[in-house]
Amino acid sequence: MASDRRRSVHTQTTGMGRMSRVRSVIGVDVGGTKTAAAVVGPDGRLGPVHSAPTRAAAGPEAVLEVIRSLVTDVRAEARLDGWGEPAAVGIATAGMVDTTTGVIVAANDTFPGWPGTPVQARLTEQLGIAVTVQNDVRAHAIGEAWAGAAADVRSALVVAVGTGVGGTVVIDGRAAGGAHHAGGEIGHMPSAGAGGLRCPCGRIGHLEAVACGPAIAEQFRRRDPDQHAGTPDVLRLADAGDEIAGDVVHRAGVALGQAIAGVVTVIDPHVVVLGGGVAGASTVWWDAVCETLRTELVDPLRDIPVRLSTLGGSAPLIGAARSAWGVVDRAGDRGSREDR
Amino acid sequence: MASDRRRSVHTQTTGMGRMSRVRSVIGVDVGGTKTAAAVVGPDGRLGPVHSAPTRAAAGPEAVLEVIRSLVTDVRAEARLDGWGEPAAVGIATAGMVDTTTGVIVAANDTFPGWPGTPVQARLTEQLGIAVTVQNDVRAHAIGEAWAGAAADVRSALVVAVGTGVGGTVVIDGRAAGGAHHAGGEIGHMPSAGAGGLRCPCGRIGHLEAVACGPAIAEQFRRRDPDQHAGTPDVLRLADAGDEIAGDVVHRAGVALGQAIAGVVTVIDPHVVVLGGGVAGASTVWWDAVCETLRTELVDPLRDIPVRLSTLGGSAPLIGAARSAWGVVDRAGDRGSREDR
Incomplete structure (x- = not known):
């Protein structure tokens, strides 16, 4: 875990092929009652947390709309507050997730209709940014292991x-x-x-x-x-x-x-x-x-x-952001190779 | 796990500095009632199994003597049966083991005096051969994962x-x-x-x-x-x-x-x-x-x-042998480097 912290510089290939330093990603935690989102730095530092009721009972479209709305707010604020343009979104959600496709596999009764929802594909398309999805319990643990009590x-x-x-x-x-x-x-x-x-x-x-x-x-x-x-x-x-x-x-x-x-x-x-x-x-x-x-x-x-x-209640959000940083790192690796 | 099976040749530095092919190690399983030992090939193939009562109640010296006696028998038989000179001994034992030192950390009442016994040091000295020690449950699992049901x-x-x-x-x-x-x-x-x-x-x-x-x-x-x-x-x-x-x-x-x-x-x-x-x-x-x-x-x-x-009852013995092969591989690596 300690080795993860050594990474301090992230690079990203822009549309022009130039390399610029990435300073932030967005972490989102979709819980049974509320959804929280915030910008997160490469060292696990957290920006201001935005939150809203998850509206899980209203079905998957309502939940996706809550996520989109929060990410849009956080993104705009990040640009203004000097975090730069967030390079990816990491989502932690209740339920079981196929992390290779970002599709929900199963969820409890709190989330009617959530199983089968292609969260990663839908949000990647609608937000125009790389999205990762994982179970919130796993994200919580990865967050504490990355930047918290373990x-x-x-x-x-x-x-x-x-x-x-x-x-x-x-x-x-x-x-x-x-x-x-x-x-x-x-x-x-x-x-x-x-x-x-x-x-x-x-x-x-x-x-x-x-x-x-x-x-x-x-x-x-x-x-x-x-x-x-x-x-x-x-x-x-x-x-x-x-x-x-x-x-x-x-x-x-x-x-x-x-x-x-x-x-x-x-x-x-x-x-x-x-x-x-x-x-x-x-x-x-x-x-x-x-x-x-x-x-x-x-x-x-x-x-x-x-x-x-x-990390308290922010652990799943920070763990989700850790996975988003993983996407940024891999994209950076690909960019470097393409530039050779 | 599958990658482990690709290894088919083991080399060993002899006292003369020559490299010879290692064809066998010895696995030992120290159970609550009996102790079993056998020669094991690089693919997990098992030679004839020798066994004897563990004599756990008689204390650690009695248990060590049972192991020594079985290993001596298996070693002699291996030479005669074309397995070559076994290059290491892997021991699986009841109780908790510090695998870095081969000392028993804890055991249940079946093994009075076993905790604190420096099994690896004692047997390495007395047998004149590399010895590894690990818990038998872990060895059982590693055996099944290496050459068995998983x-x-x-x-x-x-x-x-x-x-x-x-x-x-x-x-x-x-x-x-x-x-x-x-x-x-x-x-x-x-x-x-x-x-x-x-x-x-x-x-x-x-x-x-x-x-x-x-x-x-x-x-x-x-x-x-x-x-x-x-x-x-x-x-x-x-x-x-x-x-x-x-x-x-x-x-x-x-x-x-x-x-x-x-x-x-x-x-x-x-x-x-x-x-x-x-x-x-x-x-x-x-x-x-x-x-x-x-x-x-x-x-x-x-x-x-x-x-x-x-693998049935042989799983811990085979898992113990897998760890002994690990010692042979590391010794081979060192030997190769020294020969350069």
Whole structure:
């Protein structure tokens, strides 16, 4: 991962055949509730983040329109703010993505009609700029590994807990596996803690059904129907000593800790990185995850470092931008060859 | 992995500085009950397998003596049988191994005193030949990926169910991860199916406590105390329609299937390979594993191919030999350079 940071100059072939220095790309993160976009430099530095509701329920055309609108705004601002003309767009999206074609392979019920959408082809045509597309969990992990909490080590399990629960193993800067355009879906691990709860994927007993943000809020409301607390409220109540909130949040942390222990015992990465909206919002949750790791893991692994994401909610956007920089680098290589 | 097979000629610098063709190495598999050793060619071809009880309970010196004795026998036989002088010894052993030093880092109660044993240094000195040491689960997986059931694909989760339960992800010919000399220990994944059962590692509720060979026999005896069946008997009884045996074996298969589903959903390898003494011995078990994968996995992954190990019990030995060939190749490279 460290070697990626050595790259400091990017060149691009213009229409006139001249070489000019590229100073920015655009990263986009299409989440279940909102979409964010920003300009990102070659060192992972982030410009101002623009965001808008994803409108996932309105179907793929609405989602594509949100992306186009945000990219157009960011592009115009980048030119004015001295970032130069962004050279590519990297998109991180919920769902499984064929990264070779940029077509969505599968998505959950939050994104009706998203599977089958040729996101890369549509946006490349409409925006007139190179576009890459990848799964947001993978992008989150690549972001943390490139410019965040795991930038100093060769391997990490990066877990994000928000609307869903994702977890990707990154080894030497790459997301491990992905033979069927999937992977990263730690939320769909069978979990003892999920009991008979139904996962958003429709199956029973997956981790996400007990550990994702909405599940935490739902479990709390089931046990205390008078309350109308959202996930952040429940996390806050847990830390303030509320017994029911504390139990719900603790169970979510234990279930996640068991799933992480399962991956760590098979892969043995250098560190675990926790991110997403839930991580960092509750000491009860954090302690439950870490204590479960110490309880479950065999001695050589039980003290594995657990770190908080340093990029926060921007990690998928930055990871998406990292992939866009990959396109710029390859285009630069081709340009150089053509100029010879 | 396929590229490894292109190598067909190995050269070695002799004491006289001449280059001669190396035709064999020795692979050794130190298991919980027996130790096996054999000569292995550059294409993974296996000579006659010699074996002896491991004598793990008698302590590390006894285990080392068993290895020395077997290697000496195999070496003498190799010379007589036209394999030439074996150029290195690769050892696969139960326990966690620091592969850079060949020292055992940790082991379960089956191997008292094994942790801390400098296996590589001791055997290199006593045998007068290059020795490599690695974990047997990793060796099993590397063997199947090199010359077995996953030789045609770039990534695999290789699981072995015998005295213990191991599972390693191999990507592009390498065992993934291993930052703390661990990994491959799918048997220590938290498992809903293990309930309150104690794992050989001492913790409660790990997969191995319900899914390893001895656990299958023990669960059967608990429910039918008049029986004194061993694991193979229970697997046979299950396939013959015995209700209790069928239930015990089914539960073991479901628990393993859930653990495999957990790893597959995070990593998404090309295939799953099942080996070890339990795999292939029972249709009830095999069907429980595969049916659980189809039930638990999200759509893009549910039809992941599940293959039976083609190397059987020889996989760890062959994987260990693959690593020994790595030493021969590196020595050959150095020799070539010195000769220039």
